[in-house]
Amino acid sequence: MNPEKDLAGQTATDIAIAVADRMVSASKVVEASLDRIEHLNSKLNAFTEVTAARALQRATEVDASIAKGERLPLAGVPFAVKNLFDIKGLVTRAGSKINLENAPACKDAALIRKLENAGAILVGGLHMGEYAYDFTGENAHDGNCVNPHDITRMSGGSSSGSGAAVASGMVPVTLGSDTNGSIRVPSSFCGLFGLKPTYGRLSRHGTYPFVGSLDHLGPMARSAKDLALVFDVLQGHDGSDPAQSDKPYLPTQNFLDQGVGDLRIAVADGYFRQKAEPKALMAVDQVAEALSASSMIEIPEAAEARAAAFVITASEGANLHFNRIRARAQDYDPDTRDRFIAGAMVPAGWVLQAQRFRSRFRAKMREIFETVDVLLAPATPFDALPSGTRTITLDGETMPARPNIGLFTQPISFVGLPVVAVPVWLAGADLPIGVQVIAPAWREDIALRVANQLEIAGICSSKVSKF
């Protein structure tokens, strides 16, 4: 890394090496990040809080550790988190007005602690759709977080700030959450590499929930290598998240360069080839061709899987908010409020059947992964929509935009499979679009290897926006 070069375009990997080798100080890196946030945030609305004093103090500490010879895998890497993560001393907003009345968090979320223990430096909290019930990046309380590649368009949500902050070069890495697609959608719209790990892989302790049955956390970055670097640091059982599995540590960073020659890769057919604009399918086909993946596999009952996730989300999300939605519904974002009210009215039998169907679909996906190692599918049916879009038309059918942006992400997170969303810039395109690289449960290493190979081959790339 050239320390004189604009730090905005640097990856976490490059920064960590440069800081560890004392080519640049953590303090200088953090100052550059804070400058860029100050310069761009009024245009993008990616950050809701900037923790400048804390970040500069932490950078001084990291520089002191490096001077003493300590090795830190994320030395001096600035990062930020979706504002549903607890940040010590700040109220955990979760994109809402109501949570602003809560007491400030008394300690950082588990994943923030892991990153900072590895030398990374938190610079702030990020915009999100209210209570994570969103795919757009629009928020009635905080305003819209817009797409850095075209500010008339959506960033995608609900990890909207997590997408915009990385795509604009404010920070190289962010953390987001993904219940039905909220890491993969903004990764697609903003042109990022985004990892939704296996359900239960990473601790969610110290984050505000949406749908406990489906909530995941994960990183977003501008390279597959950065995802692996961060994922390896984020792992580890802490016993505080009831859904976290006590799985063995899965090293990924050192195995990225193994190539993909040993992997059986197929394109998801049927449901995943319908209700998509041509560019979404072209991106999948371009990735498939680069990987010599010529086979197509029908994913049976994917529509039912998506429907079941929809029902569980509506009901479980509404249950969490029931007393508040009954007492003070007017304080919610209208787009969230009306869905929580509807979700509160869901009969129990619908939800229980959806949870039983989850077991059935998991069994079917396990069968499929006996014959392949990777499935490829669109991340979104289209690239970033213009802000304010209320309806979309796919295959001649007009439908509400907001819930259907996640058509292709929702069936996959429903059964907790690990996915890396990879960014494709089609020839002549002004906007990126994402492809899901889907691996068997607990095999994030496979999805990351494929993403890395696509990046090396130049098929997938992430650009810092032209601000």
Added chain:
Amino acid sequence: MSDDFDAAGHVAHMEKALGLKVEDDWRPVVEAHVSAIQKAAELVLETPMDDDVEAAPVFVP
């Protein structure tokens, strides 16, 4: 079930049963969401399921 499902009637009944307040200008949107959830649920309910398929969440004592 789908053709007979009365979203407006369901919302009117459930708001009383649950003590929810649905303002008049929210009602059409809430009813539309309830209809969408019902359609999704119907798709799942129509799927034949063996009796030994248990719900996914498992309580670990």
